[in-house]
Amino acid sequence: MRRILLATLLSSLSLTAAALPAQQLSDASTPASQRISTGVTSPRLVYTSRVSIPSDELPSTPGSSTKLVLKVNVDAAGNPGLIQVIHSVNPAIDARVVNAVRQFRWTPAVLNNQAVADDITLTVDVQR
Numbered sequence: 001m002r003r004i005l006l007a008t009l010l011s012s013l014s015l016t017a018a019a020l021p022a023q024q025l026s027d028a029s030t031p032a033s034q035r036i037s038t039g040v041t042s043p044r045l046v047y048t049s050r051v052s053i054p055s056d057e058l059p060s061t062p063g064s065s066t067k068l069v070l071k072v073n074v075d076a077a078g079n080p081g082l083i084q085v086i087h088s089v090n091p092a093i094d095a096r097v098v099n100a101v102r103q104f105r106w107t108p109a110v111l112n113n114q115a116v117a118d119d120i121t122l123t124v125d126v127q128r
Contacts, residue, residue, distance in 0.1 A: 041110045
């Protein structure tokens with residue numbers, strides 16, 4: 001019974017579509033003035049500041065490194081907004097790096113030829 005009902009429904013839909021003129025059918029399925037995008041670019045770092053960390057706070061083994069991962073919201077002017085620590089090294093190093101990142105500047109992300117805010121992931125390699 002379900003198969004018959006489904007077949008009847010599908011055949012009535014195809015007959016309705018066949019009865020429409022070709023112009024109405026193409027206009028109904030795709031709007032002519034729909035704009036998709038003129039391009040997307042990510043923020044690019046253009047200015048950094050120096051980070052000074054005392055040697056007693058750095059990793060103890062010479063040549064060793066640790067990675068601090070931050071999520072940074074870059075606003076439409078290229079300034080860092082909210083900064084979140086995703087992977088911490090230690091609270092002292094985290095605070096120094098976050099303070100330095102607050103002074104960084106980016107070219108903003110662009111969507112449809114308009115500057116927009118965007119979240120980026122920034123990985124800082126802390127080395128001795």
